[in-house]
Amino acid sequence: MTSISSRRLRKELTEIQTEGCPTGITLLSADNFETWYFSIEILGESLYQGEVFKLMFRFDSSYPISAPAVQFVVNQESTAPVHPHVYSNGHICASILGTEWSPVLSVSAVCVTLQSMLASCKSKERPVDNDRYVRYAPDNPKKTRFHYDGK
């Protein structure tokens, strides 16, 4: 990994370890500068009260110039939240993870954004094209070209 992305990630990790994560976010593992895991839960009044999800960040060498690949982990232990912008395979349709990404954003900023996205959810339902997307979806959500509708 080139120095610029690893240096930046080392700084973020140091920050998380020294100052802690935002409330409701916990660092599960960050063994390298390629894949990090976080757990995320929504505190306060929300449709997802009591549910805990698992987030996976995958970084490439162009981070932080380009966005990390972020998705919910779907396996025997955890599932993706039922949300109009979250597909059942864990992929998230969020503009800040695609075209709206800015180098200024960080791992914890992404976590907080997703937290607020879930908290603001009005009805627990899958995206309308969930089945079709999941059938053909690539492994890496960054390879999907989402159409953001602003909801």
Add this chain to the structure above:
Amino acid sequence: MSMMDYVEQPNSNLICCICHAPFTNPTTARTCLHTFCHDCIAVAVQHSPQCPIDRSSLSLDDLSPANPIVKHLVDELIIECPNRVSGCTQTFQRQLLSAHVKDTCLYVEIPCSEEQCDKLILRKDVGKHKDACVYRSTQCDGCGTTIKYSDLSTHNSECPSKSAMCNFCFEEFPRSQSQAHAATCLDYEISCTQADNGCSWTGPRHQLSDEHILSCPYEAIKGFFFINSTQLSSLNTENAALRQKVYALESVVQTMRRDIQTFINVLGPWYRSHIQSQSPPIAPSSINAFDHLFSAPPGPSSSSSRITTNQAQPSFSADHGELTAHNDIDALAPYFPLPHEHAFQESHNYPRSRRSFSGIVDPHLSQRTLPLTPVAPLNLSTSLEGSLSSLRDSIAAVSTSVDSLARRNDIALTNESMRLNEELGSLKYAVHGIRLQLHRLMMDRNAQVTGRGGEPPSGPSGNQTIFYPPISMMTPSFPGPPGTKL
């Protein structure tokens, strides 16, 4: 720029929000006035042409160096030496980093100053390494010369001042004396003194005189070898001298052969090989005869040669005009007939011109009808020089002869015309007498016819009969009327 460890947490306003580290080459966007590291914002704008913070559009042209205050603030941040891991505990302003690493940091690896050494040493260990580097210069403790440490062991085995050990007697001595030792060591292996003569014995020196010499078969005939070698060397010397002489003579022969060839070329047809040159012995006489063809007026060309001419004559046909080939090998002979002895003498008689005058009988005339005299043949068997000189003499003789002939012709012509004049005068006189006689006869007849001729006037005319020319002169008849006009 490499990662730096700051002694204190930098002010968060000095942190680039892309790399999350204090600015490096702080750069401010002119449009939105946000500040980033130059490298960070350049890459970000190339990826997406907007400000990472407020997403306002941004291009590379909108970037400019940040306010100098910002630059000074980040440059003066105190950092730890990047070689802290190696042991450097120094801290200094960030802008002094490169100077520190380059010149003062003791924990930087620098190459050894010895050219051949390719090791990298921490600056603090340079002094230690200098004493340990295998390429360092060192001095031989024996001879004092300066050599590389790595070459020291090689040098030790060669250094003349170090001690060496004899391979035979195992005695130790300085190496510089090894040759002297080899010449004296009793155990040193040497060959027999008669090795040159064929003895193949080798052994320790002390055995040579003690044992081997007593039994060596070559030693027994040492005297013979000595005499033999002396003779051989003298023969060799002589042989060399002789060889040199032969070389010299060969070169002389070569030169002579070249000269001879040149002469042969020059001589051309005059050159005869040894066998051909044994031509008929008349050669000298014929060439002498040739010298005197047309018999030049008696001159320095000697009476002796004339004698040889006379001697040679019998070999020619004596009759002038008959040019008989007297010699088969001399094809040119007919063109140079030898002059007849008689002609030879005659050629000097001046009054010979009468020959053309038929009325006078000259006893010599009958032998002078031949202008062509025999000439000696050209003889190729004589020397070129002789031939040439004889030819030249001949030409001189010919020219003289021609000259005298011309003169004789002149005189003859003059004589002839004088004689003619004389005769013409006498004839004129005779005719005149005849006319007078005729006139008298006419006068007499006229007197008889007329009856009374002049008696007395004819008296004196009788005297004229004395002048009667000879009878023979009167025979010619005058066909026409008397030539009274005479």
